[in-house]
Amino acid sequence: MTDWQPTACILCSRNCGLQVQVADGHLTKIRGDKNHPVSAGYICQKAAQLDHYQNNADRLTQPLKRQEDGSYQLIDWQTAITEIADRLLDLKQTYGKECLAFYGGGGQGNHLGSMYSSTFRDALEIPYYYSALAQEKPGDFWVNGKLFGRQNCHTTEDIEQAECVLFIGTNPWQAHGIRNARPTLKQLAQDDQRTMIVIDPRRTETAELADIHLQLRPGTDAFLLSAMLAILVQEGWEDRAFLQEHTVGFADVRACLQTIPIADHIERAGVDAEQVHEAVRRFATAKSATVRVDLGLQQSLNSTLNSYLEKLLLLLTGNLGKPGGNNFHTFFLPWVGHSDAEAKPLCQTKATGITEIAQLFPPNVLPAEIESDHPQRLRGLIVDSANPVVSGADTQAYQRAFPQLDLLVVVDVAMTETARYADYILPAASQFEKWEAAFFNLEFPTNAFHLRKPLFAPLADTLPESEIYRRLAVAIGAIPERYPVLEQVARWHGRWPQLGLFRLALVTAMALNPKLRRTVAFALQGSLGKTLPDASTAPFWGVSQLYVQHHGEAVARTGLPGRGGQLAEALFQRILHGHSGTTISQHRYEETWSLMGYKDQKVRLAIPELLAELRTLPSHHSWPEYPLMLIAGERRMYNANTIYRNPQWRRNDAEGVLKIHPVDAKALALAEDEKAVCESPWGQVTVQVKLCDTLRPGVVSLPHGYGLDYPDANGKRTRYGPLLNLLTDAQHCDTISATPFHKNVPVRLRPIDMARAASLEESLP
DSSP: OOOOEEEEOOSSTTOOEEEEEEETTEEEEEEEOTTOTTTTTOOOTTGGGTHHHHSOTTBOOSOEEEOTTSOEEEOOHHHHHHHHHHHHHHHHHHHOGGGEEEEEOOTTTOOHHHHHHHHHHHHHTOOEEEOHHHHHSHHHHHHHHHHHSSTTOOEEEOGGGOSEEEEESOOHHHHOOSTTHHHHHHHHHHOTTSEEEEEOSBOOHHHHHOSEEEOOOTTOHHHHHHHHHHHHHHTTOSOHHHHHHHEEOHHHHHHHHTTOOHHHHHHHHTOOHHHHHHHHHHHHHSSSEEEEEOHHHHTSTTHHHHHHHHHHHHHHTTOBSSTTSEEEOOOSSOSSOOOOTTTSOOOBOTTTOOBOBTTBBOGGGHHHHHHOOOTTOOOEEEEESOOHHHHSSOHHHHHHHGGGOSEEEEEESBOOTTGGGOSEEEEBOOTTSSOEEOOOOOOSSEEEEOEEOOSSOOOTTOBOHHHHHHHHHHHTTSSOSOOHHHHHHHHHHHHOGGGOHHHHHHHHHHHHOGGGGGGHHHHHHHTGGGGSSSGGGTHHHHHHHHHHHHHHHHHHTTTOOOSHHHHHHHHHHHHHHOTTOEEEEEOOGGGGGGGSSSTTOOEEOOOHHHHHHHHTOOOOOOOTTOOEEEEEEEOOTTOOOTTOOOGGGOSSOTTOOEEEOHHHHHHTTOOTTOEEEEEOSSOEEEEEEEEOTTBOTTEEEEESSOOEEEEOTTSOEEEESOOGGGSOOTTSBOTTTOOBOTTOEEEEEEEOOHHHHHHHHHHOO
């Protein structure tokens, strides 16, 4: 019988541990890994389909170069690397480094290579980094910076111990995002000593389990949350002792909240006033309460303000830094940075003038930066493990912009819609063909990390990202081909790690050559890496050193021996050999405050820009010609990110149906399963209608992850389901963060016959 091998899921930020059996290049059986320190055997229905990622008709196996006629021709690695490096250097020399940008690098579980892509970006001085996180959560990062002192001060929710749990704009039953979502939700719902509150315009599976469901109108989150905060203050339910000890600025916040017209805001939200008051009472008077939010809140109108208000709920009630509340957590390796205006001038885009947040730039502005006539417009772009033509907030803008680039390089495992615009396509090994890891280490007080070993040999002429970027770094002259001195010391380190020789040699080398700090990941790969099972894992030795430097006592509590360098070495070895994942630190709840950015460890409650916005909370532009509000990007049983290209992975909802309330369907003369045109001010798609009374009248919803084209049984490329971002627009976004308002897309519907539907679908770009 085939042995079970440990790995992890790559579909969401939970990255649950899996055990798999493999045969003939396929994942033949998949189950949860009970040895995983976080998921402990949990698995969802989506993870069971991972062989559709590993094996599909669009897998890339050799480097490709676009020809003048638009076709692609095979090219060897050395030629591809040399030509790309020469063109990048030429663009930088001719137009300045500001003409270069990078998009992606990581995906949901493909983060190991991002250590090398980020190092390459630094070496080439690429100033602009666009990513999915920057599309989804920059407003949240910006608020964290103002409240807590650093934009990467991220809080996690202690749902398992909370007496009251508030879910806003999230459906963990389908989206997961919390530990072992479905058992956790069932336990919460079945305990009559605990309360579950859900704020969501849909009656989701999670809302069905809730004690209180506030089914608000889409886009009115800020009205409802501000009313809840005003009630809290009006009733005197704020935790004065907590506010006195841990915060400053409450007087300003309180003064603003006292001006909120509670009844008016509740009426605008379209919910029952008594339910709102009861929800506030339960949350504020619980011994412990926690808030869990997701894109339903963060991609709604007033996105950045929403993130501020939901955090005020937990802060004013004293539910930060305690069991059952929200807590800061460590990052083994941070997945966002901190844009510190006091340390250096912040970078801004040239055409749109958008300022970096968390060292990221929002994809919403990327097409405009390419299409601009600014002399320093974007001309060269590397896209890694991303498909913005489909997943970016404005498909049509990307389709217009990408042909205007002087150079587009795509690094990916598959021939994506974005790759078809590339000048060069570099094929990466899949996430199961190389050593890999996810940096979504979001647990507190016990945090964990999972380094995964490969299950298969790489396909044909593919390379892991670590090697792709090493070769590019050599080609641009940023690093040497070898590090002979460090290599020798690394061999000695392998024999006598307790002497700390390699650490001393590395510190000395960086002191003698300060530029080495910028490319230290490559130095570790090329020296210490040669003594390891795989060279790409070497930077985790350095990360272990830094983690112990900052959190040594918490690491020691996990049972590892030694102090300082010896403790770091023990941590690295545990990670290297813990193929089911391993615990890396054990904190105490009171230590969460040490993870704040402000040295005095006090939260700055008052954010003047957002208090001013709250005082004059706007009624957003109405669209009388588009009477329905589309929630774009619903999480369902069988939709995920776009790494699943083969539509056969879906066990149901193959069409990605548009859900509509029966009242609206009747008014539009639309029947169940009928085809219709869904049209926004910016585009249109063909949809299949499904009647659904879990929505409010006037609201419709579509899932994300559809609209990919894939060869059918006859080899003809066919689009499966609606390409959602043909309906969305880059300018329909938050003013601070440029986060798209995906949950508030104005649309209208009209029925069409099947023949016309097929014709329309053929005409779509």
